[in-house]
Amino acid sequence: MRQEDDDVMRNTTRITNRPRRRAARAVAVGLTATLATALLGACSSDDDGGGGDDENITLRVGVFGQFGYQEAGLYDEYMEANPNITIEQDSTTENADYIAQLRTRLGQNSGLADIQAIEVGNIAEMTSELSPRWVDFNEYDVDTSHFVPWKVDQATDADGRVIGLGTDIGPTGICYRTDYFEQAGLPTESEAVSELFAGGWEDYIAVGEDFAANAPDDVAYLDSAGGMFNAVVSAFEERYTNEAGEVIYQESEGVQTAWDLSLQVADAGLTDQQQQFSPEWERALANGAFATLPACPAWMLTTIQSHAGDAGAGLWSMARSPEPSNWGGSFIGVTDASEHKEEAVALAEWLTAPEQQAKIFANAGNFPSSATAQETEDVQNATNEYFPGVQIGQILSTAAAEIPSTPIGPNDQIIQESITNGLVTVEQQGNDPDSAWEDVVSALDNALAE
CATH class of the missing domain: 3.40.190.10 (Periplasmic binding protein-like II)
Structure with a gap:
């Protein structure tokens, strides 16, 4: 992270950093993809449901390993556009530890962050017996049309409720x-x-x-x-x-x-x-x-x-x-226990929008679950200095x-x-x-x- 970004984060957010997972979500050093400025334009408070101007809100985000939101500067960007929003992230090293804690807290419906990450291997249990503990994104008219269809299917329960938005795929x-x-x-x-x-x-x-x-x-x-x-x-x-x-x-x-x-x-x-x-x-x-x-x-x-x-x-x-x-691949969902569901949904939708997914791919190497993001030149033409001369983006986009x-x-x-x-x-x-x-x-x- 750049020093100026670090200073902003120190003053506005609490980021609990723990050692990163060895594999799936470590930062992909050397990934190069020059993202168009238009893709990364800041959102407005009105568009993003940031809450009223007089209401200061803290949104907590719980993730495991490395999701790239902090490293790509997305929290800073969102808070700058929504001055009444403060974002706090807590990251646990291993999904095994994270999911054990998440299951317990979902069962008790307490101690939960507003937004919680879900690994693809755990999505089935979240769409079954634990589905009532999650917000249905359909109720908030969240646009899921840009995701690859099977990613949305994975996060949809038997009653048609969509409880997770795709972050990445593998x-x-x-x-x-x-x-x-x-x-x-x-x-x-x-x-x-x-x-x-x-x-x-x-x-x-x-x-x-x-x-x-x-x-x-x-x-x-x-x-x-x-x-x-x-x-x-x-x-x-x-x-x-x-x-x-x-x-x-x-x-x-x-x-x-x-x-x-x-x-x-x-x-x-x-x-x-x-x-x-x-x-x-x-x-x-x-x-x-x-x-x-x-x-x-x-x-x-x-x-x-x-x-x-x-x-x-x-x-x-x-x-x-x-x-x-x-x-591989994961989701983020909004917990039913959140006291700021509307604002949390707006943040989750923004974090998983095509523009942000493209930026995360460039910075952290997490391949977009958004078909719209996959089609951009910046993703398709992405390379990696460690793997010289290889069109990584094209190979993975074709595979996707x-x-x-x-x-x-x-x-x-x-x-x-x-x-x-x-x-x-x-x-x-x-x-x-x-x-x-x-x-x-x-x-x-x-x-x-x-």
């Missing part, structure tokens, strides 16, 4: 090391590598077999079977839960396809046998132990840069995924247009974690795949019965 590409590809005799330019993968995940695996035959002996093609599973399954319309809310992972074509392909890369010795986001995985990334990440959304670029550091600068690139999917609308259930995270843990036992412990699957089913039977 369209995926494939990240790869150009130096390792060159050593293996493979193309290194983004477009050429994209063509290698264009036929589907089978092509990606075939490239891996060529890579393994010619690459340095101590470099694996990809990080993990679990990473492969996530990349493949996330492109299917049905994964773990169907439209009726039923758990269907055992019959899911997406799960079966992803499981089989993950076993294939593991059996072929193409993986580094890691568990994603473990300390060992982070060290492997830092040490250049693998050449590709098969699911690489915008926020993963920050993870790569954070762990690979200066030694990895200019060595990583991004190609199009053969079957793009979504990994192909993401399927997928039902999300409250148990999806538990199911995926159990499956990827099963793959870890195959890779690291030599467990028989059939036995590993039986263990997954048994563990989930117990977990989902609780």
Whole structure:
């Protein structure tokens, strides 16, 4: 943040800064996108429901990790246009800690901020039993037409109430090391590598077999079977839960396809046998132990840069995924307990408007959930200095247009974690795949019965 911005924040807001999450919401250093001034024009008090001139209002915003509002100067901008509004933000490091506290406070309907963030993995429970604790944005005539439709669907409950506005999404590409590809005799330019993968995940695996035959002996093609599973399954319309809310992972074509392909890369010795986001995985990334990440959304670029550091600068690139999917994303909602619902809704709508989403992408790397923002030249033409010569914005915007609308259930995270843990036992412990699957089913039977 610029010094003058910091001074303004110190005088007008209370920002509680805690350590940031390692992955999904760290600031994306080096993202360049020159945003048009017209997109970022200040709003008026009348337009934004800032309250009457004689009424001073404090709005509290609760988030986890890094949402980019403070870093992009959006709170300052909003308060300058609405002098009677003071914004206070509290950010918790990990979503696991944040959501546990949020569940408790929603259950008690007390201790809540006016605006609270919701991770996509938790949106199903918020639109079901906890839905009454949230304001329905439909009642305030909030414009949701600029969001990608499936993002609005995810935040809509069974009665048609929209309880969350999309902040970002996670369209995926494939990240790869150009130096390792060159050593293996493979193309290194983004477009050429994209063509290698264009036929589907089978092509990606075939490239891996060529890579393994010619690459340095101590470099694996990809990080993990679990990473492969996530990349493949996330492109299917049905994964773990169907439209009726039923758990269907055992019959899911997406799960079966992803499981089989993950076993294939593991059996072929193409993986580094890691568990994603473990300390060992982070060290492997830092040490250049693998050449590709098969699911690489915008926020993963920050993870790569954070762990690979200066030694990895200019060595990583991004190609199009053969079957793009979504990994990550969040919402913000207004709590029913808020004493300033109208003003909180106005702020939430403004923070998630296309203009602000474009600015956050430029400053923090969170890819817009607004289709209108995605279409701007500033987003489409965005690049990243750490990944030289790669049209990051174009790759991710193209991927975003192909993401399927997928039902999300409250148990999806538990199911995926159990499956990827099963793959870890195959890779690291030599467990028989059939036995590993039986263990997954048994563990989930117990977990989902609780």
